[in-house]
Amino acid sequence: MAFVQNFPFMSIIISLVSGPISSVLPGKIAKRVNICVITLLGILQSFVLAFVLKTGEPYVYRMGHFSAPWGNEIRVGVLEAAMALFFCIIMFLSMIAGEKERIRDVEDHRQNLYYVMVNLLLCSLIALVYTNDLFTAYVFVEINTISACGLIMSRQVGRTFEAATRYMVMSLLGSGMLLLGICYLYSITGHLLMSNIQEAVTALATSGSYHYPLLVAICLMSIGLAIKSALYPFHTWLPDAYGYSTVSSAAILSSLVSKGYIFLLVKIFYRVIGFDVMKDVRVLNVLFVFGVAGMIMGSIDAIMSDDVRRMIAFSSVAQIGYIYMGFGLGTTAGMVASIYHVVCHASTKSLLFVAASGLTDVSDGKRDFKSLSGSGYRNKLAGVTFAVGSLSMIGFPMFAGFISKLLFAEAAVQSPNKMLITLIALAVSTILNAVYFFRTVIRIYTPAVKAGVKESGFAKVKISDNPKKSIAMVIFIIINLLLGLSSEIVIDLIEKGLAMFA
Amino acid sequence: MSKKIPRSDYEKTISFHFKRWLSGTDDTFAGKVEMKPQTHKKKNNAEIMEREIAKKDLRERVYDLANNKELKWVGKLYNVFAAFFCLVLAVMLLFAVSNLPSFGAADNPVNNEVSARYIEKGLEETGAVNIVTGMILDYRAFDTLGESHVLFIATCAVLLLLRVDPKKKKEEEEAANDRALEPKNDVILQTVARFLVPPVIIFGIYVILGGHLGPGGGFSGGAIIGAGLILYLNAFGFKKTEKFFTAKTYRIMSVGALGTYALCKSYSFYTGANEIHSIIPLGTPGNILSSGLILILNICVGIVVAGTMYTFYCMFRKGDY
Secondary structure (H helix, E strand, O other): OOHHHHHHHHHHHHHHHHHHHHHHOOHHHHHHHHHHHHHHHHHHHHHHHHHHHHHOOOEEEEEOOOOOOOOEEEEEOHHHHHHHHHHHHHHHHHHHHOHHHHHHHOOHHHHHHHHHHHHHHHHHHHHHHHEOEHHHHHHHHHHHHHHHHHHHHOOOOHHHHHHHHHHHHHHHHHHHHHHHHHHHHHHHHOOOEHHHHHHHHHHHHHHOOOHHHHHHHHHHHHHHHHHHOOOHHHOOOHHHHHHHOOHHHHHHHHHHHHHHHHHHHHHHHHHHHOHHHHHHOOHHHHHHHHHHHHHHHHHHHHHHOOOHHHHHHHHHHHHHHHHHHHHHOOOHHHHHHHHHHHHHHHHHHHHHHHHHHHHHHOOOOOOOOOOOOOHHHHEHHHHHHHHHHHHHHHOOOOOHHHHHHHHHHHHHHHOHHHHHHHHHHHHHHHHHHHHHHHHHHHHHOOOHHHHOOOOOOOOOEOHHHOHHHHHHHHHHHHHHHHHHHOHHHHHHHHHHHHHHHO | OOOOOOHHHHOOOHHHHHHHHHHOOOOOOOOOOEOOOOOOOOOOHHHHHHHHHHHHHHHHHHHOOOOOOHHHHHHHHHHHHHHHHHHHHHHHHHHHHHOOOOOOOOOOOOOOHHHHHHHHHHHHHHOOOOHHHHHHHHHOHHHHHHHHHHHHHHHHHHHHHHOOOHHHHHHHHHOOOHHHHOOEOOHHHHHHHHHHHHHHHHHHHHHHHOOOOOOOOHHHHHHHHHHHHHHHHHHHHHHHHOOOOOHHHHHHHHHHHHHHHHHHHHHHHHHHHOOOOOOOOOOOOOOOOOOOOHHHHHHHHHHHHHHHHHHHHHHHHOOOO
């Protein structure tokens, strides 16, 4: 076994151990440890990715002396390694971009606990990505839920407590449904290991026995994870959770936490149930309907809100609708489009949250659109970054969002039954996206004098005032452009990875 | 023939005290329990009325019902749909359960090679007489590693939410603090606790240490120790527990336990995956020092669970240790 193959296991253990260690360190040192851990994990993941690309086939790593199905194991393929690397990059950027706000928003004696949450969140994400065992996945879903809750309430104001409570209730409902689904699946297949369950499920599907429990198990797992990743009718916890928590929390929650669950769902589709069985049961159609509804309703909610952070949060609902619509198409092309959109949305949404915090900071902390007038001049880099993010979300050529919309449209053409609805929904949603994002961009570039807002109390921020945030924003823009201009590499990775899933 | 004893001697006997206690004339608490009488806040009628009206109007103000009349209907419809939906879900789930393989049948899918090996070779391969412990701490130790971190992060979340700032502590104490009203030094509780706490904690330790030999293990034993600590705290107050259990103690305990667990298990994961021979002996099954790492892991898990229980109690009661 090559030494590189140990890296996924090492990353999980390093981030897991760094959690308890951060709890005894003072806040400032815990912050440095956190940054080091994320960087180290990113480096390790890139080695793993290079290794898997070179060998061209996935490998399983046995956790302990007993091979699966008796012991635990993790499985490493191209898609897993790429996702883990991507999660590390986005988390790194979100953490350095929100540093100043974090020190302001989180009380001193709670600082180190914040890093405990972040470290364990990263650990749970990496474990969720790599795991080949449904019960291990559930254990790390628990860690993920609790740490996300901690991230929401680390800024202690009334709205975040309310948001954290809502998040806890909805998210535990989702976890409960996932657990129930795993229980049903275990009692009809007798396995917890993904590969073994898939064999058993394929046999059950061909013989037709235990049809009803199988159907219920698939429904419970899909809907449970859909609730946790805020699919449209279950999104009520999202706007406050993303809108009022501190910036790095909002960026991490919107771009990583919900995406971790979506990736687990993809794994369940491919590695647990098997994509062919999945197409036969009509759960995907339900997800399709909810996804399309989310695309429209999320955008309408975003148009109606008068708070820039909440607007971006509602836009997340619409974007998650896109992802589930892609799943609902039930084709490999749809899956590729959805996974590409996961990457695109994760990088763009964290960029938007960071840029929006830059804009509200120069508007005396006010988030309504009137006060934001001219903020693009007061903080030039944040204005440019916000504009880039908006264009990407709308689907402007050159940026990441354009490619994902193109992929969705291509996938729609290949599935004739759902083509018309998908294309119409895409068109309507794009127009609605354009309405609220262009409105904001025009607003931030309207001089304050013309809008009748007094600028006297507002600070002006230069690029050099908060160098870490500026660097993070520039890297965010570069990632977005890379995703938009050289998308073939990413799409190629996703296709290779999906082929390895089967 | 009963001997008549003088009154002064009679008043010292147990039966005299017992009679007085039965009749209620003797107050065992008198002079022993520290209790501050609660001063009732005088509420004037206007304030109460105002609060009542505010309570009534809450819904109307939050949802602005005067301007959104449709919300009244939506609220009612929502309740009806919620009940209907729950009913449908319950029926579906029950129907699915009725279609599951019948409990305990020999040809169930769960009776496969996985459980067969746990039962047949569990003792030989893990050295643990208790197969369940062998499963959770050796075969599937990775899951349990995650599970103990779930407890840790739950504690951290509670600390994040409820911990009072140590620097602001004094100001808090001066402000209206309803903990001052709690009765202290309850004689009955203290006497019972004096007898109960040591056996409870020793039993907890026994359950942890015997986890690989019989029913028990870190999770159950830790919960017992945690309960013993909470009883001790209730009987003797924070002043006594502060001497041996502070925030620092908890941190050291959890970091030490979780670190040891992670270290031990990373060794066995690494050697296992790379096919290196592990130097950890399994020992003779049935001995206290046997079954490889399981004993150490059980102790680690026990420490984490006990700390978690105690911390939860302290945080919800006082916001500090």
